[in-house]
Amino acid sequence: MTTWNVRVNGREVSVEAPPMARVLDVLRESLGLTGSKEGCGEGECGSCTVLLDGRPTCACLVPIFQVEGRELCTVEGVAGTELDPLQRVMIEAGGVQCGACTPGIVVSLRALLDRDPRPTRAAVRESIAGNLCRCTGYERILRAVEELVGSEEADA
Amino acid sequence: MTVALRPTSLSEALDALGANGAVAVAGCTDLMVVDHAPARAHATVVDLSRLPELRGVREDSGGLWIGAATTFAELRESKLVRERFPIVAEMAGTIGALQIQNRATVGGNIANASPAGDSLPVWMALDAEVEIAGRSGSRRVPYDEMHRAYRETALAPGELIVGLRLPAADEALEQRFRKVGTRAAQAISKVVVALAARVHGDELHGLRIAAGSVAPTPVRLRAAEALVEGQPLTPDLAAAAGLAAAREVTPIDDVRSTADYRRFVLARTVRRMLLACQGGEA
Numbered sequence: 385m386t387t388w389n390v391r392v393n394g395r396e397v398s399v400e401a402p403p404m405a406r407v408l409d410v411l412r413e414s415l416g417l418t419g420s421k422e423g424c425g426e427g428e429c430g431s432c433t434v435l436l437d438g439r440p441t442c443a444c445l446v447p448i449f450q451v452e453g454r455e456l457c458t459v460e461g462v463a464g465t466e467l468d469p470l471q472r473v474m475i476e477a478g479g480v481q482c483g484a485c486t487p488g489i490v491v492s493l494r495a496l497l498d499r500d501p502r503p504t505r506a507a508v509r510e511s512i513a514g515n516l517c518r519c520t521g522y523e524r525i526l527r528a529v530e531e532l533v534g535s536e537e538a539d540a
Numbered sequence: 541m542t543v544a545l546r547p548t549s550l551s552e553a554l555d556a557l558g559a560n561g562a563v564a565v566a567g568c569t570d571l572m573v574v575d576h577a578p579a580r581a582h583a584t585v586v587d588l589s590r591l592p593e594l595r596g597v598r599e600d601s602g603g604l605w606i607g608a609a610t611t612f613a614e615l616r617e618s619k620l621v622r623e624r625f626p627i628v629a630e631m632a633g634t635i636g637a638l639q640i641q642n643r644a645t646v647g648g649n650i651a652n653a654s655p656a657g658d659s660l661p662v663w664m665a666l667d668a669e670v671e672i673a674g675r676s677g678s679r680r681v682p683y684d685e686m687h688r689a690y691r692e693t694a695l696a697p698g699e700l701i702v703g704l705r706l707p708a709a710d711e712a713l714e715q716r717f718r719k720v721g722t723r724a725a726q727a728i729s730k731v732v733v734a735l736a737a738r739v740h741g742d743e744l745h746g747l748r749i750a751a752g753s754v755a756p757t758p759v760r761l762r763a764a765e766a767l768v769e770g771q772p773l774t775p776d777l778a779a780a781a782g783l784a785a786a787r788e789v790t791p792i793d794d795v796r797s798t799a800d801y802r803r804f805v806l807a808r809t810v811r812r813m814l815l816a817c818q819g820g821e822a
């Protein structure tokens with residue numbers, strides 16, 4: 385075991401884990417942040433998506449030693465004490481059904497919107513192309529984003 | 541338990557890799573996949589992400605130098621790459637999805653040496669040179685000589701890929717890339733083709749076509765190249781080149797496709813890419 389210092393959702397944390405432990409397991413098991421889900425465990429489904437220094441990354445494919453001194457943001461960090469407006473529109477537009485994909489999708493979309501507050505539909509689609517959803521068919525997720533950013537811009 | 545080392549210079553990394561059972565790690569998008577979980581039990585892992593010698597994209601005597609630890613996201617975002625080598629940026633955008641592009645590196649893609657590695661035919665078509673370093677010094681290997689056999693590269697144990705050199709591209713350099721998979725994101729190629737040539741009137745000169753997923757290694761399509769090189773490019777010639785390409789490869793049947801389908805798609809893809817060099821169908 386080694387101690388790792390990482391900034392998680394804006395807070396400095398120290399956590400003990402073997403160097404090759406997956407960030408996903410450290411978040412869920414050592415830090416109690418169970419928002420990030422394990423779907424496939426091999427980078428395909430995106431349900432474990434977190435931001436590493438602001439960039440969407442599969443937490444199932446990152447060993448903890450590589451995030452020493454870096455910054456992670458999980459769905460818990462997107463929400464804060466209240467739901468993020470993105471989460472609210474996702475719920476209202478029916479973009480959340482079983483919810484398994486939702487934390488990953490929220491993190492991916494939040495990263496996009498932080499970089500580009502008026503994304504095109506193509507950019508929105510690309511931002512969640514690595515997030516599999518078995519329930520919604522994506523259309524309601526796209527509509528939720530359009531509601532948030534204003535549909536004209538989003539269709540441009 | 542695994543010991544993880546985070547060297548901050550190339551020589552330190554090469555020394556660390558000299559140890560028994562030491563393995564280099566970059567973006568970990570191949571190494572951390574569950575199927576390869578035993579890989580996580582290596583005695584020593586040596587992280588390449590902090591080596592300044594492996595980072596960056598720069599101008600290099602008219603061409604480009606690309607550090608091995610460059611991620612595909614960084615390639616897509618690089619203005620130099622987009623302007624000089626649009627097919628490199630295009631290819632980078634087809635690697636997995638954003639989550640993968642943000643971590644996966646050029647060096648990892650080459651060293652992993654999957655026959656379906658999407659960057660490999662691009663480096664081959666652009667006549668890249670690989671810069672390799674080991675404890676006894678560094679050397680350069682033409683990309684054509686990089687892949688020796690199925691998953692076997694020119695790297696000796698303990699050696700690292702430092703970067704790639706791409707020779708100068710002028711305006712006349714036509715570059716084309718085409719990946720055929722089941723969907724746009726997260727698809728492993730059934731066939732992937734890259735092409736570079738200089739257009740003189742209706743002729744292509746210095747034509748290089750390379751393909752992946754059609755043989756145990758990425759391959760140059762030399763029979764197709766030879767037919768087209770310096771000849772007036774007609775639709776019939778392009779079709780003949782496509783068929784020659786299909787004949788010179790040795791694809792397999794696997795879960796993603798069949799050998800017959802791969803040959804069929806390769807022939808059409810090569811034909812279309814050739815015609816596209818003349819502004820024809822894409």
Ligand SMILES: Cc1cc2nc3c(=O)[nH]c(=O)nc-3n(C[C@H](O)[C@H](O)[C@H](O)COP(=O)(O)OP(=O)(O)OC[C@H]3O[C@@H](n4cnc5c(N)ncnc54)[C@H](O)[C@@H]3O)c2cc1C
Binds near residue numbers: 573635659700702726
């Ligand atoms: C969901 C998913 C989708 C994917 N999609 C694609 C795709 O569309 N196209 C594609 O081509 N690949 C794809 N891949 C495979 C993978 O992302 C790439 O091969 C990637 O480029 C590997 O780079 P890495 O930095 O993550 O390598 P790592 O996993 O860190 O390392 C891979 C191997 O390369 C060695 N290595 C790394 N860097 C160097 C170096 N500089 N010198 C010597 N050896 C080195 C390591 O020791 C290891 O053996 C995908 C993977 C996943 C999980």
Ligand code: FES
Binds near residue numbers: 422429431432
């Ligand atoms: S669990 Fe990480 S991508 Fe599926």
Ligand code: FES
Binds near residue numbers: 479480481485
């Ligand atoms: S809501 Fe069920 S997988 Fe997306």
